Amino acid sequence: MDASIEPEVNVPNSVYAILACSVAASIATGAYGSGTNRPVIINDSARRAAVAELSSKHLGLPIKNADVAKMKGSFYEMRGGEMHAAVDILQPRNTPVMAVEDGVVAKLFTSRFGGLTIYQFDPTKKYVYYYAHLQKYAEDLHDGQAIRKGQIIGFVGTSGNAPPNTPHLHFSIAVLGKDAKWWQAAEVDPYEVFARR
């Protein structure tokens, strides 16, 4: 094994409270997109319906045995003036990241803030799952690839603006707009979905 990718010592849980992940509302504000983005707005009832539907999918966790209770509230935290709209899961560098559902790789995207990222569509192309700050992708992963729930698609890291000593997965779930553009979607709280699955 390459010494440069040896797993690091785990990070204490207290770091959750001060985590400086400033990736915020990334999809809805177009921070990751092509510059032609418009936020997709959904109302509260549509958001509740999305959470209920997503819960009924019984998604897998993107990190094996991730502590769902620790994700509570992360979605609503303000980061750099914008809502975080995601959850951060602290893990040692190079911990495997797994697809939460079957679907397709919509886009492998390298962004200034999110670093190495994966946008995954669900099988209905109604939802997009977003995995950011990866150390690396799974070998041969590519746009358009069909992936299965539980499949390892990448590895936890600090790419983008994650603090170098705080490897974590930044994960979000969003409802796609009508024409299923990977950069146009409205986030729902992953904690709510995972807590009810």
Ligand SMILES: [Zn+2]
């Ligand atoms: Zn984050």
